[in-house]
Amino acid sequence: MEAKVLDSWVLAEFATPEALVSATQQMREKGFQGMDTYSPYPLHGGSEALGLPPSRVPFIALGGGLTGMVTALTMQTWMNTIDYPLNVGGRPLLSLPAWVPITFELSVLFAAFGIFFGLLGLSKLPQPYHPAFESEEFRSASTHGYWLSIPHPTGTDAADVKNQLTALGATHVTVVSGENE
């Protein structure tokens, strides 16, 4: 990482999830980009309020599953039929029915890996540090607080945004700056 870029956000806490969702909706309608909400559990209508496209996790999972299936089938066929064909109990060298359980298991395993690592990758996790953590009050985001963040050019005045948020019912508004990821 070369030069440190400092980014700033305006953070606003709302009393209820409903207030947060509607505030987000309205701020987005006002044209704010790159907003994010923070809540201890998923918000109803939160994704829509943020205007997020459908998640790509299912496709990653499908890809993982298919990879697993192909891997399993090739692996078993290669090992038991092609590379070292042995007469095992008079069973056919290519005993496809016997390949099924492992094919299934590996499909599931790879799909699960796809989901897990897909989730982490799409969320850019693990990310132990985030500028939002600079605010002590923000700690409530994981327990009982409902927060909205709006990116804001570093060093400029955020009063306008703050006011708009207060108007939408924010109980607490602050600005944080921190090193971008």
Add this chain to the structure above:
Amino acid sequence: MSRLSAAMLLAVPAIAIGGLLAYVRSPLVTNQARPVEQPIEFDHRHHAGDEQIDCRYCHWTVEKSPSAGIPSTTVCMSCHAQVWNKSPYLTEVRKAFFADQPIPWVRVHNLPDFVYFNHSIHVGKGVGCATCHGRVDQMGAIEQSAPLTMSWCLDCHRNPGPNLRPPEFITSMTWAPPADKAEASALAETLLKEYDVHSRTSCSTCHR
């Protein structure tokens, strides 16, 4: 940062596993390329190389027994009673002979006890000494030249042709298959037929 750490997370086990797989194939594990010191400094370079003594002169059971045979002290003395019979190099040999005490040679090619390798059939079916033992005539102290792993055995047992040589060259240290590919495979075909050699990969071929 996070990407790097994530990559590390995945790379470390991959490298570890890959490294282990490479390690067990390395001479560190197979014991290749380690000249072994013997109780008596016997030099194959001299006997097999310079003097061109046929392998079978000393390893005389190679054609009729599973074991190629470690020559008895008498075999040593059959020549060295006449030549170099005062050489200080051979003091130990003479001592062993006259005291009727065996010489404890160190085993170089050590297969596990559950592997039954039979020299007579390999030699009888056209596998040359040098194929497995390497250029013994160039080794001061004998070292293991082939990995002697099971997959190495299997390579030849699955496709014996390329490792066969005509009967008259079994003990030759210098024989090499024809450089021309077509010629080599034609020779392999002929030898397979002549020796009546088949691929044998059943477990009991070697494990009993």
Add this chain to the structure above:
Amino acid sequence: MAETAHALPLDPLEPRDLVAPHHDDKSLNETLLDHVWRKPGKGWFMLLGITSAALGLLVVGVTYTLARGIGVWGNNQPVGWAFDIINFVWWVGIGHAGTLISAILLLFQQKWRTSINRFAEAMTLFAVMCAGLFPLLHTGRPWFAFWLFPYPSTLGAWAQFRSPLVWDVFAISTYLTVSALFWFVGLIPDLAALRDSSKTKLQRTIYGLFALGWRGSGRHWHNYKIAYLLLAGLSTPLVVSVHTIVSFDFAVSQIPGWHATIFPPYFVAGAVFSGFAMVITLIVPARKYLGLRDVITDRHLENMNKVILATGLLVSYGYLMEHFIAWYSMNQYEFWTFYVNRATGPYAGVYWLMIACNVITPNIFWFKKARTSIPIMWVASIAVNIGMWCERFIIIVTSLSQDFLPSSWDIYTPTWVDWCIYIGTLGLFGTLFLLFLKFVPAVAVSEVKELQLELKHAAHAAHGNGHHGSDAAATHGAH
């Protein structure tokens, strides 16, 4: 959709609460995380003492086994598998309830699962860890057990994929991995909550490390919801497949008493049966100790007892069919196994104990009184666990001890090492469980909060995993 929304909070069949109504997010947070911050009580230490003593037995048993060989067990010539595989199947079976509760009930949108799923998943994880010990330990030369994996060896030899044991290896390791991922994914928001409500720097650092920097971002929740649902979706066939494959260990073989096509469904039912029983056994004292009566309510327990009843009947049906087929086929060997050996043979006592525990006991749950009585259900759940252990004993030991040639029939008797290892795995399980109760929220806090909100705003009852999008439902509330 509208019906669901209406029905959820006010289930006409089940009017009682899933979450006691006097909580808000903050108090839920405090209540549910309290046991993590609280210094553990005497009882916890006492229990930990007991379980780690039992764990010590495991160390003794395993060390002795590794040093001397499998011969220190009672296994013998016809009975090649005994306690080792009995315990394996038993533990895998117990593990199934966790996945079932968290995954299948999630897919079926059973709200009541929310407060017990964390608990049950932990149980799965620990049970599968206990189970996983046995396939390794039961081999004569465990130091070569890595040959079970398909890796490019210098031998040029491979694993043999027709063997159900290799299937087991894949099934169990997949199951363990996916369960762990599922559990961990569910735990991330709660770990973040722990991080953010921690009192010391150390706590904050450690929980922060595991929370992976989770900050409840809406963009993350967006992927998280679907990922969690998909993992649940994957776990469902996985859990069914695992016990199916475990049952293949027997069904694929030739031995009368093993060679039966009914095994897969019957094993899965049995697994759920024993798993739910184990949940009851553990959750009844745990909810008291942790003060979780508000989130793990009587309704949860009653529902689980219904599941026990249902799966118990499935298991009974399995027994019935085994006996019926043995009679109907008039296969001499099968007939002997089911009608002579099991019922009157050397292990008849175990057989009848199994019948008493697995066939008769669950039927008390036809009665609401029994379903809702804590002592009765607790005792019954233990009986079911014993019964399911006996079932595996009957399937494995009894079938093996008298198979085709009467000349080779012989008796199996366990040794002290067998018992040591069995009790030892109970100790391992208990120890892990107690540590889990101490360090991790025993209830999915985030999900309970969400559920609470849903219950409060039944009108907006799109669900917790929200893939249905917003729903302009009517606004008649539950309060």
Add this chain to the structure above:
Amino acid sequence: MNTKPDSAPAQETPSSFALPVVSGRNEAAPHAHAHDDVVNEALEHASTRAVPAEGAYGKTYWLGLEEKLATPEFLEETRPEFPVGADLPPTGFARREFMQLLGASLALAGATACSTRPQDERMVAYTKTPPEVTPGNPLHYASGMTLGGHTSGLLITAREGRPVKIEGNPQHPINQGAAGVFEQAFLLSLYDPQRARVLRQGNNPRSLRVLAEDISALVSQKAAADGGSRLRFLTEPISSPTLRDVTGRIQKKLPNARFHTFSSITDSAAAQANRALFGQPVQALYDLSRADVIVSLDADFLESRPENLALNRQFADRRDPKNGELNRLYVAEARMSITGGMADHRLRVKSAEVFGIAAALAQAVGGPAASLGAAASGKAGAPSAKVSSWVEAVAQDLKSKAGRSVVLAGERQPAAVHALAQAINAALGNVGTTVKLVPAAAPEASGLSEISALVADIKAGKVDTLVITATNPVYALPVDAGLAEVLDPKQNANRKALSVLYAGHYEDETSKFADWFVPLAHQLETWSDGRAVDGTVSIAQPLIQPLFNGVPEMELFALFLDEPFRPAYQLVRDYWAAQGGEAGRGDFETRWETWVSEGVVPGSVAAALTATPDTGAASQLVAAYQPPAAGELEINFVHDYRVLDGRFGNNAWLQETPDPITKIVWENAAILSPATAKKLGLENNHVAELEYGGRKLQVPVTILPGNADDTVTVALGYGRTGLHEVVAKDIGFNANLLRSVNAPWFDGGARLTKVRGSHKFARTQYHWRMEGRPLALDMSVSELKHPSKETEHTLERVQAKYELGKQNNLPDFDYAKTPQEGYKWGMSIDLSRCTGCNACVVACQAENNIPVVGKEQVGRGREMNWLRIDRYFQGDENDPAMVMQPVACVHCEKAPCEYVCPVNATVHSDEGLNDMVYNRCIGTRYCSNNCPYKVRRFNYLHYTQGKTPTEKMLMNPDVTVRNRGVMEKCTYCVQRIERVRINARVEKRLIQEKELQTACQQTCPTQAIAFGSLADPAQRVTQLHEDERAYRLLHELGTRPRTAHLIRLRNPNPALVPAAPAEAAPAHEGGH
């Protein structure tokens, strides 16, 4: 395997006896030895300096000796045959051991995986390679084993100077290539580290020279004084021509010395009867190949030596319908014997009733025997209705086959029964056809009367020197024989006046009382010769130098000649050189070479005598017959099928071999019939007090179908207390403690009462019923010809052809179909021939390095024998028919074990062998679980660890010694297949049927086992596979075994078959 004997080593030079460790593979030598150890080990065995270790020798007894001799570097630790700890219950481990284990596991945790070159393995080459040795290849030597005065011809396989396998000598007329359990196990006794090693006087070790001088002085003094009148010898019956020559010359030198002969395993009653009947010591030989009807009066002729190997083959050849009409065997006996199990009609009677049956039979047969029979009947009293109808039918059958029948009397029966049997044979004209009389190889009278005479002499103070070479008489004699009393200083006040020299292989019960003890060399360590029962002489050559400093018996006797020392080799050679006379001396060297290498001296078979029994003498015998006491239980003493009279007690192979009938290992039991047990209120595993003749003994009880009611059968040979016989020590009970010289084999008046406690027997088979399953098939000849509906159904189950796509979904693997395409190995086992004698079981154990695991492990169901003999009873629980079925791995083409193995450790070879790859096995035991035949064996513990260097020499280097945690099973002797294949391939030819035999097949006295390539229609095994009797065990499972079993045929007498359906007599149906 090449059965052509190699020539003998020229002489006993050290170089002929190769060091055990030479180039090439040696399983026995562990890698971990530094080379010095290997050399030392090698030297230790080549030398004769081995001395006892404290492990073997009781501390109190040998305290003085140890201090003098035991220097640690020469000590070989002596252990039981099974690993230490294997006999401990897993529950009984010591705290200290546990701490060690913990330590070990910690050390393991800390061990690094880094590989350094493994510790150097040394190859110890010969200094001079003996000319006959090709390191890596086996040599075969003819030799012999002498047991009870009869010598069995052996062919011994040696590897680099160590004998590793014993087979029967194919050129020997009695063995014909077969060997029984004792011959097979003879090898283990050679390497038994508990054999005696020290020549001692009192407790002081002495050199042989001191003894020789002592004897020399004694002999010259005695010769001068009284001609040795106070000198007595107690020997086994001596049939060895050389030894007879030596003893003859001793007798000449010391004319007044007396030789007494005793062996508890000789048939002294028969000898007595024959001596009386024919006026000279003759031996009756039987030819069962010509006998259509065989009647055994308590004769276990298929098992009791010395003729049994030949009789087995002759008998079995007549049980195959392809060889013509089946013979018919009637047996009247008390205990269920191997012969009784083969009977078509077995009459279960008390032993005492056999006399009456013999009498009635003699009467019914008529002719010259009638009057004798009548006289005997008078003594015996009236037989029961059941017995007389049986006797009537048997007599009818005998008469219809006059000249083609034979009656045999048992060795446990008194001389009168033998006399009656011979009278019947004579009356039927069997003498000369099925009965042949030859001069006895050891003509001296032997038996208990000899002991009585000796004891009387000692008591009378007529003896001052007693030399005992008989095997352990103090133990083997009945308790009231008196020998122990006169030898025991505590009981004999004048013991000091008697000097006792005992020569034996072990420090046993007798050696305890010896003033001089001489450790004998094993027969495979010394030159000797001996006669078989038919007179055939075998020159028995040594295979190895004495391992433990033993003295050859012949050299010991030669000391009494007071002549210059000659080794046994010289004695034997000189004797035989002298036999040919001056004429023969010329080409003696050639003939000697041939005799030694072939193992048989041609022309030594005794010529038949023509003699008719003296009826007068027979009547006298009958008149002298004293019926045993009546009332209470009849107690029956029998020789054990494994340890005989106890002389094989220290042989772990035999101890672990299950009794063929009871299937009990490692001990004996009091055997009762179910009805009697019920009557006495006893059950299996109860302990009871057996009281007989005022003596009491606590015995464990087992119930066995087929034992006669109101009899209790106890086997001899157990309850050994020999000082250093660790294997034999304290297992079972000593029935000799009840036995009396007056009724050594059976007597009435025994009582059995239950006492507290219970006993756990270790058995290899607990369930004796087949539960209606078609397993060991067994039917009459007529049933096979004209099967009933039920039989047809059974045959369909075990013989049906499976069609691909119909009953069978698995396509066939492409195996060879013609000899040119390759081999397709298969085996057949004929249940008609199999007697269940266990020879194959021990042969398999010897060939395949199968470990012995001890009683505790067998009791846990962990016996290791690859080949087992299933014994089933059918019919009435008290009076059942018995059928034996050897089962080893049947090498299923569709093997259930293989597809469940997760690591490919058991797979098929391209020739149809079910290969078991020990080194690949991780020990999941799934294969064993899924094997419907339960023939797989698992190394639950490290059964092969802790072998002493001597024991390691026993190992077959062609077979992997299995580690713990590994599955093993019958391989069809794949090591033999591969060796023969390689030989054939090097010689560019196909494997011949004759050169390849499995170990079990080779030793089988009845040739019940055939092995070969099913691709070759000419081979015996292929023909047997196509026999109408061939069936596959558990065929209905679709496993397609390569081993076929052949249905056992019975040939019942229609007159004795109750309510038999009206059918044609089976007589003409045998042949086709």
